[in-house]
Amino acid sequence: MRTVWLFAALLVAAVPVRAQSAGQNSCLTCHSTQTDKRLSTPTQLFTQTDIHRENGFACVDCHGGNAAESDKARSHDAARGFRGKPAGQQQIAACARCHGDAELMKRYAPKQRVDQATEYATSVHGKRLATGDGNVATCASCHGAHGVRRVSDAKSPVFPTNVANTCAVCHASPVHMKDYKKADGSPLPTTQLADYQKSVHFRALTKGNDLSAPTCNDCHGNHGAAPPGVGAVAKVCGTCHTIFAQKFEKSVHNELFEKGCVECHSNHAILKPSDDMLGTSGHGICATCHTAGDKNDKGTLGADRMRADIDALKAGIETSSALIERVKNAGIEVSDQELALREASTKLTLARTEMHAFVPEQLDPIVADGAKIVAAAQRAGQDGEAELKYRRTGLAVSLAAILFVVVALAVKIKSLG
Amino acid sequence: MIAKTIAWLDERLDLSDIRHFVEEKGVPIHAQKVWYYLGGMTLFLLGVQIFTGILLLLYYRPSAAEAYESVQFIVTRVKFGWLIRNIHSWSANLLIGLAFAHFFSVFFLKSYRKPRELTWVSGIILLFLMLGFGFSGYLLPWNELSFFATKVGTGIAGAVPVVGHFTLRVLRGGDDVTGATLSRFYGLHVAILPAITTALVALHLLFVQRQGMSVPIAVEQKLKPGEKLRQMPFFPNYILRDVLAWYIVIAVLAALAAFYPWELGRKADPFAVVPPGIRPEWYFLATFHTLKLIPSHVFGLEGERLGVVGFGLVALFLVAVPFLDRRSSRGERSPLFTAMAIAGLGYLIVFTILGHYAK
Numbered sequence: 001m002r003t004v005w006l007f008a009a010l011l012v013a014a015v016p017v018r019a020q021s022a023g024q025n026s027c028l029t030c031h032s033t034q035t036d037k038r039l040s041t042p043t044q045l046f047t048q049t050d051i052h053r054e055n056g057f058a059c060v061d062c063h064g065g066n067a068a069e070s071d072k073a074r075s076h077d078a079a080r081g082f083r084g085k086p087a088g089q090q091q092i093a094a095c096a097r098c099h100g101d102a103e104l105m106k107r108y109a110p111k112q113r114v115d116q117a118t119e120y121a122t123s124v125h126g127k128r129l130a131t132g133d134g135n136v137a138t139c140a141s142c143h144g145a146h147g148v149r150r151v152s153d154a155k156s157p158v159f160p161t162n163v164a165n166t167c168a169v170c171h172a173s174p175v176h177m178k179d180y181k182k183a184d185g186s187p188l189p190t191t192q193l194a195d196y197q198k199s200v201h202f203r204a205l206t207k208g209n210d211l212s213a214p215t216c217n218d219c220h221g222n223h224g225a226a227p228p229g230v231g232a233v234a235k236v237c238g239t240c241h242t243i244f245a246q247k248f249e250k251s252v253h254n255e256l257f258e259k260g261c262v263e264c265h266s267n268h269a270i271l272k273p274s275d276d277m278l279g280t281s282g283h284g285i286c287a288t289c290h291t292a293g294d295k296n297d298k299g300t301l302g303a304d305r306m307r308a309d310i311d312a313l314k315a316g317i318e319t320s321s322a323l324i325e326r327v328k329n330a331g332i333e334v335s336d337q338e339l340a341l342r343e344a345s346t347k348l349t350l351a352r353t354e355m356h357a358f359v360p361e362q363l364d365p366i367v368a369d370g371a372k373i374v375a376a377a378q379r380a381g382q383d384g385e386a387e388l389k390y391r392r393t394g395l396a397v398s399l400a401a402i403l404f405v406v407v408a409l410a411v412k413i414k415s416l417g
Numbered sequence: 418m419i420a421k422t423i424a425w426l427d428e429r430l431d432l433s434d435i436r437h438f439v440e441e442k443g444v445p446i447h448a449q450k451v452w453y454y455l456g457g458m459t460l461f462l463l464g465v466q467i468f469t470g471i472l473l474l475l476y477y478r479p480s481a482a483e484a485y486e487s488v489q490f491i492v493t494r495v496k497f498g499w500l501i502r503n504i505h506s507w508s509a510n511l512l513i514g515l516a517f518a519h520f521f522s523v524f525f526l527k528s529y530r531k532p533r534e535l536t537w538v539s540g541i542i543l544l545f546l547m548l549g550f551g552f553s554g555y556l557l558p559w560n561e562l563s564f565f566a567t568k569v570g571t572g573i574a575g576a577v578p579v580v581g582h583f584t585l586r587v588l589r590g591g592d593d594v595t596g597a598t599l600s601r602f603y604g605l606h607v608a609i610l611p612a613i614t615t616a617l618v619a620l621h622l623l624f625v626q627r628q629g630m631s632v633p634i635a636v637e638q639k640l641k642p643g644e645k646l647r648q649m650p651f652f653p654n655y656i657l658r659d660v661l662a663w664y665i666v667i668a669v670l671a672a673l674a675a676f677y678p679w680e681l682g683r684k685a686d687p688f689a690v691v692p693p694g695i696r697p698e699w700y701f702l703a704t705f706h707t708l709k710l711i712p713s714h715v716f717g718l719e720g721e722r723l724g725v726v727g728f729g730l731v732a733l734f735l736v737a738v739p740f741l742d743r744r745s746s747r748g749e750r751s752p753l754f755t756a757m758a759i760a761g762l763g764y765l766i767v768f769t770i771l772g773h774y775a776k
Contacts, residue, residue, distance in 0.1 A: 329678060329680045329681070330678045331492040331498075331499030331502075331503070331678050332493065333493030334493075335489075391499075391675055392675055394675075395671055395672065395674075395675035398671055399672065402667055403668070406661060406664050406665065409657055409661040409664065410661060412657060413657050413658055413661065416653065416654050416657070417654075
């Protein structure tokens with residue numbers, strides 16, 4: 001079966017490609033009048049916004065046949081390469097005929113990659129298609145067949161903000177996914193979209209308008225889409241979270257955590273991390289493996305110690321910042337302290353990063369540096385408060401003097417009658 | 418010593434006219450005379466503004482790059498700079514509040530009636546000038562709130578029919594609020610408006626001195642034919658009361674400056690996202706909120722433009738009040754204009770509160 005598809009693909013690939021000039025197009029003339037929507041909708045979509053039509057390509061470039069003929073039999077002549085609606089491998093080959101041709105693509109999109117079909121063959125979709133599964137996604141499933149837009153077009157189904165919904169067309173459908181299983185035989189979940197929509201990545205992408213925030217294809221790949229294998233998760237996350245990944249890689253947990261980062265942060269429903277996640281008390285997820293209060297467990301002691309250090313530094317920064325803000329608004333010069341507190345916040349960030357090495361001793365110097373800065377800022381803030389008190393005392397004295405004059409004036413006015 | 422100095426000056430300049438004026442000038446005594454002090458207090462605060470403004474000028478730098486930093490320098494490094502800046506900011510607000518109170522007291526007492534029409538006209542223009550001072554001064558610290566509020570404020574000026582776009586460009590020094598706007602507002606705040614204000618205040622005071630204090634219609638009507646209202650000498654009886662009021666204003670100002678320092682906020686960043694809750698100073702809130710409530714289109718006309726035209730007409734009406742209120746000019750009670758004053762005051766209070774709490 002694979003050989004047949006490959007042969008078909010080669011046949012299609014052998015047909016020379018050219019962008020047909022806009023001449024008579026009997027395909028559009030005939031199909032646009034069809035009452036069967038399946039036959040007329042493609043012409044509507046193709047004649048609206050379509051990157052291929054805009055670049056001079058016509059129906060016959062993908063479907064074959066002869067657009068100059070108005071007779072159905074002659075226009076749909078197999079001898080003229082008519083192949084109807086390309087599906088499965090035929091579709092991959094039809095798209096790859098141009099998109100895999102580096103010479104041709106230089107004329108239309110010189111920066112675009114030309115290895116999509118090769119990548120696709122390595123994807124779960126591609127591999128299953130090769131085994132004859134016609135239910136998997138092919139090019140048109142994600143990009144559309146007619147009315148294809150540039151990836152950078154916000155209305156394209158593969159524009160970053162639309163990718164998750166495009167994948168979800170299949171992956172969130174229990175009916176569509178019912179026959180697919182994980183490697184361990186358990187059913188493939190269909191909750192990825194719902195989970196992703198709860199994530200910090202989704203919020204950054206859709207609410208924060210950060211198009212660099214990850215969506216499905218950033219972790220799974222696009223044309224070569226596949227779940228990151230065991231042991232590869234940290235590397236996938238590390239693409240963006242580089243330092244965290246480096247720290248984690250050297251940590252004791254790197255060997256122990258089968259799913260890497262996912263063990264603590266989940267995969268699709270990645271919530272905004274907080275300090276509460278650290279430690280064995282409260283919402284601390286270290287308690288999943290380490291028993292809270294177990295003084296013989298080095299892990300419990302280490303996790304709780306790191307949490308206490310980070311909490312202390314955070315509280316110190318908050319208290320000092322509030323104090324500095326208060327005296328600043330009262331007109332006391334504190335720009336040096338503001339700068340110092342920014343440095344303390346950097347130390348806090350460093351401590352949170354260092355924590356991923358899971359060695360409490362490595363946190364100590366960082367937290368100590370931060371605490372020193374906080375203490376200096378606190379002293380400056382207290383000095384500022386003393387200055388404020390002095391000013392208010394001065395005001396009270398002035399007000400007393402003014403009051404005295406007011407009373408004296410009132411007495412004088414009364415004496416005048 | 419003072420007597421000797423006066424005698425020395427008298428010998429050379431002949432101060433008899435002034436002495437005669439001071440000795441003869443009287444202020445009518447009646448139950449409403451307390452309102453007379455508002456004008457004096459407003460004038461006193463104008464003096465405070467000029468004094469503190471001149472001190473701030475010694476350090477302030479009117480450019481987008483340095484304005485914020487120079488104000489920060491004033492309040493943090495300059496000896497008592499914080500006090501001067503706080504007094505200037507608080508005094509500006511008290512001044513506008515007292516100017517409004519003075520305006521309404523004159524409106525309610527119908528003190529604008531013949532022969533004091535010109536005193537009223539000069540006073541109304543002075544009120545508008547005070548608002549102009551407030552608007553132009555608000556931008557000068559070049560902080561986030563003032564930057565975006567000025568953007569909105571000058572945008573409203575742009576809605577004036579025919580000359581709107583021209584006015585907007587003149588105010589902003591371009592299409593957007595930039596350092597050029599700051600330079601213009603600075604020029605307006607420290608040169609153009611003070612020059613016009615000084616001339617008008619002089620005129621306003623001249624009118625008041627020439628015509629004396631107005632007596633409310635109700636008090637006049639109670640007088641028997643030929644009866645004259647009791648008067649108190651302006652000097653020293655009335656002037657001492659004025660000074661007493663000024664001292665109270667100083668005490669309030671000093672307390673506000675020390676206990677509620679005027680925040681500097683963050684430096685303006687033209688590329689930053691507009692922070693939530695941008696609204697003008699309290700004295701523009703009623704106007705601002707009204708414009709917000711007007712639908713985008715009314716009878717096919719642009720809502721904001723219609724609102725701006727409406728406010729322009731109200732301003733013109735206010736200037737013309739003494740000429741329209743014929744009853745009070747005949748010395749009769751004028752309930753229609755009293756009702757208008759009540760409606761105007763009620764509108765300002767309600768819409769300022771609504772504007773303050775609006776999201």
